[in-house]
Amino acid sequence: MTETPTEMTDQAVESAVPMRPHADDLVVALEGYDGPIDLLLNLAREQKVDLATISILALAEQYLNYINNARHLRLEIAADYLVMAAWLAFLKSRLLLPEPPQDEPNAAEMAEALKFQLMRLEAMQKAAAQLYELPQLGCDFFLRGCPEKRPVEEKPVYFLPIYDLLSALGAPQRRRKPDSYDIKPTKLYSMEESLLRLRRMLGGGAEWDNLFAYLPNMKGHEGLQARSAIASTFAAMLELVKAGELEIRQSQTFSTIYLRGRTDKDEPAPRQPVEDTHNE
Amino acid sequence: MSDAQTSEEMDTALRLLEAILFASNEPVSAQSLQNHLGESADLTAMIETLQAHYAQRGVNLVENDGYWSFRTAPELAPLMTITRQPRRKLPKAASEVLAIIAYHQPVTRGEIESIRGVETSKGTLDILLEIGWIRPGKRRDTPGRPLTWKTTPEFLSHFNLAALSELPGVEELKAAGLLDTRPILATMPAVEDEAAIARDDTDFANWVEEE
Amino acid sequence: MSDAQTSEEMDTALRLLEAILFASNEPVSAQSLQNHLGESADLTAMIETLQAHYAQRGVNLVENDGYWSFRTAPELAPLMTITRQPRRKLPKAASEVLAIIAYHQPVTRGEIESIRGVETSKGTLDILLEIGWIRPGKRRDTPGRPLTWKTTPEFLSHFNLAALSELPGVEELKAAGLLDTRPILATMPAVEDEAAIARDDTDFANWVEEE
Numbered sequence: 001m002t003e004t005p006t007e008m009t010d011q012a013v014e015s016a017v018p019m020r021p022h023a024d025d026l027v028v029a030l031e032g033y034d035g036p037i038d039l040l041l042n043l044a045r046e047q048k049v050d051l052a053t054i055s056i057l058a059l060a061e062q063y064l065n066y067i068n069n070a071r072h073l074r075l076e077i078a079a080d081y082l083v084m085a086a087w088l089a090f091l092k093s094r095l096l097l098p099e100p101p102q103d104e105p106n107a108a109e110m111a112e113a114l115k116f117q118l119m120r121l122e123a124m125q126k127a128a129a130q131l132y133e134l135p136q137l138g139c140d141f142f143l144r145g146c147p148e149k150r151p152v153e154e155k156p157v158y159f160l161p162i163y164d165l166l167s168a169l170g171a172p173q174r175r176r177k178p179d180s181y182d183i184k185p186t187k188l189y190s191m192e193e194s195l196l197r198l199r200r201m202l203g204g205g206a207e208w209d210n211l212f213a214y215l216p217n218m219k220g221h222e223g224l225q226a227r228s229a230i231a232s233t234f235a236a237m238l239e240l241v242k243a244g245e246l247e248i249r250q251s252q253t254f255s256t257i258y259l260r261g262r263t264d265k266d267e268p269a270p271r272q273p274v275e276d277t278h279n280e
Numbered sequence: 281m282s283d284a285q286t287s288e289e290m291d292t293a294l295r296l297l298e299a300i301l302f303a304s305n306e307p308v309s310a311q312s313l314q315n316h317l318g319e320s321a322d323l324t325a326m327i328e329t330l331q332a333h334y335a336q337r338g339v340n341l342v343e344n345d346g347y348w349s350f351r352t353a354p355e356l357a358p359l360m361t362i363t364r365q366p367r368r369k370l371p372k373a374a375s376e377v378l379a380i381i382a383y384h385q386p387v388t389r390g391e392i393e394s395i396r397g398v399e400t401s402k403g404t405l406d407i408l409l410e411i412g413w414i415r416p417g418k419r420r421d422t423p424g425r426p427l428t429w430k431t432t433p434e435f436l437s438h439f440n441l442a443a444l445s446e447l448p449g450v451e452e453l454k455a456a457g458l459l460d461t462r463p464i465l466a467t468m469p470a471v472e473d474e475a476a477i478a479r480d481d482t483d484f485a486n487w488v489e490e491e
Numbered sequence: 492m493s494d495a496q497t498s499e500e501m502d503t504a505l506r507l508l509e510a511i512l513f514a515s516n517e518p519v520s521a522q523s524l525q526n527h528l529g530e531s532a533d534l535t536a537m538i539e540t541l542q543a544h545y546a547q548r549g550v551n552l553v554e555n556d557g558y559w560s561f562r563t564a565p566e567l568a569p570l571m572t573i574t575r576q577p578r579r580k581l582p583k584a585a586s587e588v589l590a591i592i593a594y595h596q597p598v599t600r601g602e603i604e605s606i607r608g609v610e611t612s613k614g615t616l617d618i619l620l621e622i623g624w625i626r627p628g629k630r631r632d633t634p635g636r637p638l639t640w641k642t643t644p645e646f647l648s649h650f651n652l653a654a655l656s657e658l659p660g661v662e663e664l665k666a667a668g669l670l671d672t673r674p675i676l677a678t679m680p681a682v683e684d685e686a687a688i689a690r691d692d693t694d695f696a697n698w699v700e701e702e
Contacts, residue, residue: 156366
């Protein structure tokens with residue numbers, strides 16, 4: 001894989017008319033490099049001279065030829081390779097032309113910077129290789145094969161937030177009177193909820209019906225909870241009457257209350273209700 | 281290396297033996313050692329040399345039924361105990377006892393039990409004693425002369441209190457609801473909880489049908 | 492025992508140190524050894540004594556950045572025929588990044604990228620993190636507060652290095668000025684903006700030790 005770019009670039013440098021190797025070779029070739037600096041470093045190595053004395057101009061030309069070749073073959077080239085090509089073309093022109101105005105970077109400095117970049121990457125690549133020549137754990141040397149378990153003793157360090165200390169004082173009392181104080185959290189029906197339920201159940205219907213028919217399911221509910229259901233439904237009913245959304249009727253004190261959604265036309269008398277069967 | 285080794289070859293073989301015994305993940309049979317070192321090696325002599333070298337050291341070379349391994353010197357084992365100090369919250373029972381001692385001191389164990397309404401295990405007082413938050417006070421002048429318990433200065437410093445009088449009073453605790461014995465009231469699902477109401481409605485439907 | 496020990500007490504402490512180090516299959520920190528032996532123990536002297544004693548033996552006492560362990564002498568490697576793991580071969584990019592972190596640490600991802608002239612894929616750092624050879628260090632006090640990377644004691648232990656100063660050729664590289672992480676020249680093609688890298692780094696934020 002690394003052989004391919006070698007041939008390619010040598011030819012590219014030597015002849016003005018680039019050879020056209022098989023397209024796939026070049027794709028593979030570019031994929032073999034870790035970015036433009038790595039490619040430059042590989043091109044530099046082919047010059048077989050010390051990086052400190054290498055001709056940056058020649059190297060820039062080599063790189064540009066290489067990329068031109070790839071472009072010629074209409075290959076997709078990653079953007080950073082092209083950015084580097086543009087920068088090298090700029091550097092090349094700087095190296096060949098007279099010095100530009102002062103505010104622009106100096107060509108010799110640019111070349112030096114590139115050289116440093118190449119030397120630094122080469123140093124790291126060499127270091128990586130040298131690191132791997134060191135003896136390695138589990139290959140060249142070994143730690144104790146059968147470690148011995150050392151006994152472990154736990155000595156917990158206790159702490160207690162002051163809140164916990166203070167609330168612990170009430171704990172015995174909370175525990176003591178389970179009979180008189182063991183009230184499970186109570187569920188109460190709210191008026192808002194009863195309003196919502198009444199509105200929904202009334203819908204467009206305008207038949208007279210017993211108020212108790214509008215209570216939620218009372219199975220398993222008793223005492224306070226059942227009373228809250230009745231009270232909230234009653235209050236919601238009054239609220240809806242006030243809002244003009246329903247009508248109520250009661251023949252005498254404590255008799256069954258009937259209600260219906262309000263409509264304009266009159267309805268006949270309510271059907272005979274089931275008498276308070278749900279009243280607990 | 282202190283052992284006198286005459287030839288360099290012997291030295292390397294002995295070092296290899298030592299390294300193999302060290303790195304093997306289980307005791308090694310004499311046969312297997314011999315295979316490692318080659319037929320010509322005088323394994324018995326080498327093992328004797330190593331064993332003598334390690335006899336008085338922190339690890340010994342020991343044989344178990346023909347298998348050899350390095351082991352910690354038996355008399356050192358107790359000294360190798362690793363001590364861990366995990367941070368733990370004081371158990372509930374102990375916090376209760378501590379709170380009672382703090383507010384009722386000096387207080388006897390019998391009194392603690394009558395306040396808590398449950399028996400106090402010995403371990404609970406032991407934990408508090410070990411931490412150093414309580415200490416025994418005078419004996420009470422009642423039949424049986426029971427021991428009383430009090431808190432220590434360490435207790436005060438753990439809770440960052442200058443004196444016992446800095447502990448909030450019982451009335452203040454009541455006001456803060458910390459001594460409240462009643463459970464909190466909960467209401468039915470709020471109006472926004474459409475799903476819950478919808479469930480209620482179906483319940484209602486069933487209820488009507490049942491009639 | 493060949494080492495002259497004047498007092499019986501010193502002898503036991505040294506044996507205990509030897510036993511503790513021998514018992515463990517991973518490096519033990521000097522701090523933990525000191526804790527075990529007690530504040531008054533002269534750990535440095537004791538370790539030196541042990542180290543000298545084992546210098547020419549089949550196992551050596553080795554330091555990796557404050558962690559101590561016995562291990563078989565590396566020069567016996569060709570003779571050690573016990574099961575060995577295959578050499579871990581890292582992908583080229585990962586071994587380059589490892590070398591850059593080892594020689595330039597603490598180093599930000601942006602700096603790694605400016606040295607390599609190419610973006611570092613997430614996977615590359617992940618490999619090294621997973622092996623346990625690198626870890627995040629402090630954030631750099633520059634715009635974007637990028638995370639820095641360092642090697643771990645496990646890295647040193649794996650390559651049998653006592654300290655970072657033992658990295659191959661590190662002195663020469665430093666002298667040649669090649670351990671400079673500065674970006675080369677403002678006009679050089681930039682790889683990625685620091686802000687984007689810093690955003691990426693937040694994934695590792697949980698790793699950051701609060702030093």
